[in-house]
Amino acid sequence: MADIEIVGLPQSAYVRVVRMACEEKGVPYKLRPVVPRSADAMELHPFGKIPSMRHGDITLFESKAITTYIDRMFGGPRLIPDDTVSAATVEQWISACTTTILPAMSRYVQCYFFPKGPGGQPDRDAIEAALPGVLQCLTVLDRAVAATGYLAGRQFTLADLYPLPVLAYLRALPEGCAAVEREKNLNSYFETHSQRASFRNTVPPPLQDLERVRAAIS
Numbered sequence: 292m293a294d295i296e297i298v299g300l301p302q303s304a305y306v307r308v309v310r311m312a313c314e315e316k317g318v319p320y321k322l323r324p325v326v327p328r329s330a331d332a333m334e335l336h337p338f339g340k341i342p343s344m345r346h347g348d349i350t351l352f353e354s355k356a357i358t359t360y361i362d363r364m365f366g367g368p369r370l371i372p373d374d375t376v377s378a379a380t381v382e383q384w385i386s387a388c389t390t391t392i393l394p395a396m397s398r399y400v401q402c403y404f405f406p407k408g409p410g411g412q413p414d415r416d417a418i419e420a421a422l423p424g425v426l427q428c429l430t431v432l433d434r435a436v437a438a439t440g441y442l443a444g445r446q447f448t449l450a451d452l453y454p455l456p457v458l459a460y461l462r463a464l465p466e467g468c469a470a471v472e473r474e475k476n477l478n479s480y481f482e483t484h485s486q487r488a489s490f491r492n493t494v495p496p497p498l499q500d501l502e503r504v505r506a507a508i509s
């Protein structure tokens with residue numbers, strides 16, 4: 292069968308999660324950089340979101356579905372443990388990330404990436420409005436990783452892939468960086484896991500096509 296094709300921009304936190312899953316498993320893949328809501332994105336995802344995936348005749352959208360497929364289809368270290376309780380805990384944190392944590396953090400990050408303030412500057416009111424949600428999520432994550440250094444149990448799992456890309460964005464921005472550094476357990480969690488080859492091999496390039504992405508998603 293052909294290599295996996297991951298469809299989406301490398302700057303997307305969710306696309307990076309899928310790429311990191313391939314890297315963790317040692318699964319070769321090609322990345323097709325596609326802007327959300329474009330015709331190419333709509334071809335594989337009914338809402339035009341990214342990522343989606345093609346593997347031979349199989350197509351999938353939603354990062355959790357794609358990463359679960361990759362974990363089960365290929366050898367290499369298991370990203371979702373076999374035992375029921377551990378698997379449920381992984382699922383729990385991924386749901387918390389996709390429904391609450393990543394949206395709260397993206398709201399803040401997008402104030403800088405797609406500035407809507409006067410003169411094309413970041414909108415201070417929007418930043419201030421987004422920050423409480425970010426702080427709450429950071430505190431929750433800090434408590435979650437305090438005991439073992441992982442989100443679920445005592446090993447690195449698919450759950451740990453989800454917060455890392457967006458934490459990298461937070462640490463590159465003024466309020467986000469200060470907030471992550473205040474959460475000592477979470478900060479050292481990031482310092483440790485950002486050394487993984489899967490993280491280092493998927494560092495996104497700067498957004499070249501900012502205008503096109505802004506037009507597509509705004």
Ligand SMILES: N[C@@H](CCC(=O)N[C@@H](CS)C(=O)NCC(=O)O)C(=O)O
Nearest residue numbers: 303304305327340341342353354355
């Ligand atoms: N639940 C989806 C979320 C994917 C998602 O929100 N992707 C963003 C880019 S990071 C997107 O496509 N946004 C464009 C839009 O919402 O129309 C997943 O896990 O794959």
